[in-house]
Amino acid sequence: MTETRTIAESRNFIEEAIDKDLIDGVYDHVATRFPPEPNGYLHIGHAKSILLNYGLAKAYHGTFNLRFDDTNPTKEKSEFVEAIKADVEWLGADFEDRLYLASDYFDIMYEKAVLLIKKGLAYVCDLSADEIREYRGTLTEPGRNSPYRTRSVEENLKLFEEMKNGVYADGSKVLRAKIDMASPNINMRDPILYRIAHLSHQNTGDKWCLYPMYDFAHPIEDAVEGITHSICTLEFEDHRPLYDWVVKNTEWPMPPRQIEFAKLYLTNVVTGKRYIKRLVDQGIVDGWDDPRLVTIAALRRRGFTPESIQLFVETVGVSKANSSVDYAQLEYCIREDLKLKRPRMMAILDPIKLVIDNYPEGQIEYLDAENNLENPELGSRSLPFGRELYIERDDFMEEPIPKYKRLYPGNEVRLMHAYFVRAVSCEKDADGNVTVVHATYDPETKAGSGFTGRKVKGTIHWVEATSAYHAEVRLYENLIDESKGVYNEDGSLNLNPNSLTIVPDAVMEPALKEAKGGDSFQFVRNGFFCKDPKFAAEGRAVFGRIVTLKSSFKLPQK
Ligand code: ATP
Ligand code: MG
Numbered sequence: 001m002t003e004t005r006t007i008a009e010s011r012n013f014i015e016e017a018i019d020k021d022l023i024d025g026v027y028d029h030v031a032t033r034f035p036p037e038p039n040g041y042l043h044i045g046h047a048k049s050i051l052l053n054y055g056l057a058k059a060y061h062g063t064f065n066l067r068f069d070d071t072n073p074t075k076e077k078s079e080f081v082e083a084i085k086a087d088v089e090w091l092g093a094d095f096e097d098r099l100y101l102a103s104d105y106f107d108i109m110y111e112k113a114v115l116l117i118k119k120g121l122a123y124v125c126d127l128s129a130d131e132i133r134e135y136r137g138t139l140t141e142p143g144r145n146s147p148y149r150t151r152s153v154e155e156n157l158k159l160f161e162e163m164k165n166g167v168y169a170d171g172s173k174v175l176r177a178k179i180d181m182a183s184p185n186i187n188m189r190d191p192i193l194y195r196i197a198h199l200s201h202q203n204t205g206d207k208w209c210l211y212p213m214y215d216f217a218h219p220i221e222d223a224v225e226g227i228t229h230s231i232c233t234l235e236f237e238d239h240r241p242l243y244d245w246v247v248k249n250t251e252w253p254m255p256p257r258q259i260e261f262a263k264l265y266l267t268n269v270v271t272g273k274r275y276i277k278r279l280v281d282q283g284i285v286d287g288w289d290d291p292r293l294v295t296i297a298a299l300r301r302r303g304f305t306p307e308s309i310q311l312f313v314e315t316v317g318v319s320k321a322n323s324s325v326d327y328a329q330l331e332y333c334i335r336e337d338l339k340l341k342r343p344r345m346m347a348i349l350d351p352i353k354l355v356i357d358n359y360p361e362g363q364i365e366y367l368d369a370e371n372n373l374e375n376p377e378l379g380s381r382s383l384p385f386g387r388e389l390y391i392e393r394d395d396f397m398e399e400p401i402p403k404y405k406r407l408y409p410g411n412e413v414r415l416m417h418a419y420f421v422r423a424v425s426c427e428k429d430a431d432g433n434v435t436v437v438h439a440t441y442d443p444e445t446k447a448g449s450g451f452t453g454r455k456v457k458g459t460i461h462w463v464e465a466t467s468a469y470h471a472e473v474r475l476y477e478n479l480i481d482e483s484k485g486v487y488n489e490d491g492s493l494n495l496n497p498n499s500l501t502i503v504p505d506a507v508m509e510p511a512l513k514e515a516k517g518g519d520s521f522q523f524v525r526n527g528f529f530c531k532d533p534k535f536a537a538e539g540r541a542v543f544g545r546i547v548t549l550k551s552s553f554k555l556p557q558k
Contacts, residue, residue: 012318014052014259018060018229027228027254030062034088035069035102035221038080040273041288041295042087044309044330045264051313052261053231054093065225066095070103071217073201083288087296092306102221103203109212109220110164112250113175113193117156121249122193123149124159125176132174135181136189143181143189163196164210170196177216179245187242191215215239219246222256230256233263234322264316265324268478269294270493284495285479289534291544292479292499294330302476303520303530303546304330308337315555327478328553335547338520338528343371343378346416346461347508347523347543349473351390353436354407354462356421359387364464368448369417372522381511385418388465390507392525395460396437398426405458407437413458416524420445420456461524469513471541473503473529506543520546 011019021027032053036042042050057064066088068081088095116122125148127135137143151159163173175194183189193216198209212220222230230243237260247255269292270276276293279285289297299309312333316325364386371378391407400408407413412422419441427436445451480486481496488494512521517536523529528546535542 013320014056014229014231014261014318015059017257017259018056021228021257022060026257029228030057030060031065031226031228032057032062032231033065033067033222033225033227034093035067035218036084037069037072037075038077038084039072039075040080040277041083041297043271043273043276043296044266044294044299044312045271046087047091047296047309048264048313048316049231049233050088050091050093051310052318054091056229056231062228063098064093064095065098065100065227066093067100067102067221067225069214069218069221070101070201070203071106071212071214073197073199073211078202083297087300090300090306091296091309100221100225101203102217103201105217105221105224106204106208106212108224109217110210112220113160113212113216114157115251116177116193116249117160117175118153119249120153121178122175123151123156123178124163125149125174125190126172129171132192136186137181139186143186145181146176146190149178149190160194163194164208166198166209168196170198172196177242177245179242185238185241187215187239188245191242215242216246219243219256219258220250223247223250223252223254226254227256228254230258232258232260234260234320235263236260260320261318262320262322265322266294266327266330267324268327268480268482270479275493279479279493291474291532292476301530301532301534302544303518303528304334305337308334311337326553328551329555331547331551332553332555335528335549335551338522338546340372340375342520342522342528343381344373344522344524345509345512346383346463347473347506347512347526347529348390348392348461348463349475349503349506349526350393351463351507352393352396352434353465354389354391354396354421355436355438356387356389356441357424357438358440361387363387364466367417367446383417383509384464384467386464386466389415389462390465390468391437391460391462393434396423396426396434398434406460407439407458411458412442412456413460414445414447414456415441416459416461417447418462419443419447463507463509465507467510468507469510470505470507471512471543473506474532474542474544475501475503476545477501508543512543515541515543522549525549 034050034053054064125146135144174192176190176192179188181189192213194210197211200206240258243258288295289301291302312330364384366382367385368380369383370380396407407423409423412420421439421441424438426434429435477499479499485494515531517533520530527548529543530546532542532544
């Protein structure tokens with residue numbers, strides 16, 4: 001009994017609704033879809049919708065369709081179609097051959113509109129856009145009937161056909177549903193079903209000058225494909241009565257059912273195609289895949305994995321209430337995913353030299369370094385060690401602050417995978433910046449030698465100087481710092497001036513020279529990094545930080 005209860009409790013409201021439909025025999029299977037409009041790149045919010053729909057199809061042994069909602073001929077581009085397909089595939093939502101275009105249903109939609117006219121449920125209206133708005137009424141006042149509402153079925157059929165045949169100019173006539181101008185739901189006040197637009201469409205060319213409105217097209221698209229559960233976001237809740245009206249009156253053997261959930265928003269970043277597009281158009285970011293964005297293309301370029309996005313979507317869950325998820329939750333998920341999967345390598349972002357005065361000049365030895373102490377399966381690598389090394393500037397202090405455990409004159413630390421070294425002195429430039437630290441090493445203390453003579457408190461990472469690989473590193477912060485407000489007074493986004501820091505000459509262990517675009521690593525103490533695949537394709541070696549190693553973030557208790 002306890003077990004059934006836990007299972008039931010862990011089901012979200014969408015699964016509960018589907019369970020009920022299956023038990024009641026409303027449907028005997030589950031068919032879902034993801035219906036993007038190809039007018040931009042997909043972002044993390046879409047990823048949630050994709051994985052939700054795909055996950056339900058999988059869980060119920062049903063089907064999952066990818067359908068381009070390409071009914072609006074003005075804004076859509078084939079560039080976006082290709083990018084969206086790639087993103088959905090990368091996320092792991094396998095649509096197999098179930099790829100559809102809403103524009104392929106234009107004929108069916110037209111026939112269904114004719115059916116509505118014949119049933120006396122739709123009419124051609126000559127009111128202008130302004131007049132239609134005025135007649136519609138407000139939230140507190142009912143609307144008024146259009147004077148064209150009483151046109152005969154015959155006249156409506158003739159006019160609608162003429163609209164299709166290009167007889168009328170854009171904006172001169174529309175087809176409207178005949179529902180109820182006094183409905184408390186404004187969406188039900190004789191909504192427009194079709195508008196005239198003499199525009200070419202990327203799929204249907206010049207075949208049509210009559211295009212369906214979303215509220216009419218979408219339910220028909222779902223019904224044609226035999227979708228059972230049409231899952232959409234909360235802003236369509238008020239449109240559901242119209243969705244139901246359309247599927248009922250256009251007569252389908254198995255009408256689909258719409259279920260709404262809350263959109264995913266993330267703090268400190270820009271979600272929403274419109275806003276992302278503006279940043280791209282203004283050149284504030286370098287394209288739709290700029291690693292500071294949360295488009296799927298950007299996340300992939302940054303080094304996020306499909307598994308980390310899946311984990312994120314799972315931990316966020318589905319809800320009926322709009323809210324913002326902390327960006328740190330996404331960071332937590334990529335850290336969790338990568339920590340056992342990736343080798344822990346050494347790279348120095350702000351290098352100074354460490355010279356080991358008692359190590360033989362010109363000698364290089366190779367040390368065995370385990371790739372990931374928590375995951376022996378990742379094996380080990382051979383690491384060059386010599387008299388001159390690079391270390392991080394902040395791993396040495398000439399005059400240590402209290403509790404400082406790293407290098408300072410007289411103090412001994414462990415060089416990771418190597419020996420103990422004791423700092424002796426340092427050299428400085430004219431400005432007083434440390435350039436070289438001198439130290440001595442103790443050959444007895446070699447890592448893996450079983451040395452137990454004494455212990456040291458600090459361990460630092462390093463890179464052998466003569467074999468070091470030099471490459472650019474990029475450090476990212478969120479595009480927006482919400483603590484200072486999302487918008488400026490003039491309505492523009494309050495951008496974080498530190499969202500990109502370029503480190504032109506970081507030094508790394510030589511093995512990183514072999515990295516390919518898209519390969520990712522943990523750089524000891526500095527975070528997880530990915531070799532930027534876009535720059536790699538241009539022949540540039542740039543390692544971008546995916547995420548730092550530490551966070552105070554804790555997964556919220558559900
Ligand atoms: P945007 O508001 O970013 O422009 P959209 O809703 O216009 O997005 P569509 O291509 O029309 O984008 O959406 C495809 C699907 O993705 C829809 O089912 C939509 O509800 C869903 N979706 C869009 N944004 C989010 C989000 N932030 N969270 C969850 N689902 C989303
Ligand atoms: Mg949209």
